[in-house]
Amino acid sequence: EVQLLESGGGLVQPGGSLRLSCAASGFTFRSYDMNWVRQAPGKGLDWVSLISDNGGSTYYADSVKGRFTISRDNSKNTLYLQMNSLRAEDTAVYYCAKGGWIDFWGQGTMVTVSS
Amino acid sequence: DVVMTQSPLSLPVTLGQPASISCRSSQSLVDSDGNTYLHWFQQRPGQSPRRLIYKVSNRDSGVPDRFSGSGSGTDFTLKISRVEAEDVGVYYCMQGTHWPPITFGQGTRLEIK
Numbered sequence: 001e002v003q004l005l006e007s008g009g010g011l012v013q014p015g016g017s018l019r020l021s022c023a024a025s026g027f028t029f030r031s032y033d034m035n036w037v038r039q040a041p042g043k044g045l046d047w048v049s050l051i052s053d054n055g056g057s058t059y060y061a062d063s064v065k066g067r068f069t070i071s072r073d074n075s076k077n078t079l080y081l082q083m084n085s086l087r088a089e090d091t092a093v094y095y096c097a098k099g100g101w102i103d104f105w106g107q108g109t110m111v112t113v114s115s
Numbered sequence: 116d117v118v119m120t121q122s123p124l125s126l127p128v129t130l131g132q133p134a135s136i137s138c139r140s141s142q143s144l145v146d147s148d149g150n151t152y153l154h155w156f157q158q159r160p161g162q163s164p165r166r167l168i169y170k171v172s173n174r175d176s177g178v179p180d181r182f183s184g185s186g187s188g189t190d191f192t193l194k195i196s197r198v199e200a201e202d203v204g205v206y207y208c209m210q211g212t213h214w215p216p217i218t219f220g221q222g223t224r225l226e227i228k
Binding site for chain 1: 163
């Protein structure tokens with residue numbers, strides 16, 4: 001059974017940093033591209049970033065480029081999102097999502113940026 | 116960036132009746148490999164999204180056959196043949212042809228009349 005378990009969310013002040021993690025199981029993690037997708041409260045889905053299966057290529061939405069860094073550790077079956085210089089508009093549930101076609105989503109972790 | 120436009124944004128439906136959601140893209144979603152990377156997701160209240168349909172018309176495992184997808188080029192449709200109570204939620208289309216960025220429609224909220 002595929003499982004994606006996000007962690008690391010919380011309350012952070014504007015300008016602060018957080019590191020999200022996503023622990024994957026039930027599939028061959030190293031064989032899949034992985035995404036982060038976020039959803040602001042009461043809003044729609046907003047793609048944030050994608051990393052290739054071997055970690056060699058990364059892609060970002062313009063809104064987070066230069067502030068967020070996606071990475072992965074295939075030996076630990078874990079996906080990460082380092083978020084720096086956080087802004088109020090980054091407040092959202094952050095989902096880890098499997099594959100370039102996004103065939104499975106985690107349960108999400110809430111990030112709140114507020115003073 | 117490819118803009119995905121869904122309609123309607125709100126869809127009240129009587130139980131047992133059909134429902135249809137439109138998704139239009141700002142440019143053709145046919146990839147150079149001949150595939151069309153247009154997918155549909157369902158998000159029930161309080162839950163994570165779940166993919167229903169991939170590459171326009173392919174139902175994911177476990178998805179009831181009352182859900183179907185169709186379309187081509189820039190114009191796509193998700194149809195529910197007979198709406199059930201468990202179908203309440205928000206439906207999103209997503210394109211993965213012209214990326215980055217991957218883009219989603221605004222979402223269509225289906226409710227029971």
